[in-house]
Amino acid sequence: MPGYLTTHVLDTARGCPAAGMRITLARIEGETRRVIKEMVTNQDGRTDAPILPEAEFETGSYELVFAVGDYLDACGVAPESPRFLDAVPLRFGMSQQDHYHVPLLVSPFGYSTYRGS
Numbered sequence: 001m002p003g004y005l006t007t008h009v010l011d012t013a014r015g016c017p018a019a020g021m022r023i024t025l026a027r028i029e030g031e032t033r034r035v036i037k038e039m040v041t042n043q044d045g046r047t048d049a050p051i052l053p054e055a056e057f058e059t060g061s062y063e064l065v066f067a068v069g070d071y072l073d074a075c076g077v078a079p080e081s082p083r084f085l086d087a088v089p090l091r092f093g094m095s096q097q098d099h100y101h102v103p104l105l106v107s108p109f110g111y112s113t114y115r116g117s
Helices: 068-074
Strands: 004-006 009-011 022-029 032-040 060-067 087-094 099-101 104-107 110-113
Touching: 060 068, 060 104, 068 087, 087 104
Parallel strands: 004 099, 009 104
Antiparallel strands: 022 032, 022 060, 060 087, 104 110
16 A cells, blocks of 8 residues: 555634644654645645655655644634644654554644544
């Protein structure tokens, strides 16, 4: 099975997909962090295409950074100064040619993730 990477962002405080959230993907190589892609979630809280499609997939260490603070601002959530959650980084490894699904469940005061299917 060829590898690829996807995500799904859900706003657990509002009970809906987190549409319009900016996501950045970086490849981690030792102490080097190289941004390789940026995208925005659609109305379903997903990206329109895999973050890393089969043709671009490589095993290794990666980081997804979710722009939660900007998303909360756009939704009209009253801002704190500073926000409790702003940029949410998730570092993870992909060791096999497989489907890696890294979802984010988020609210203004907490988040969780897991390896989905």
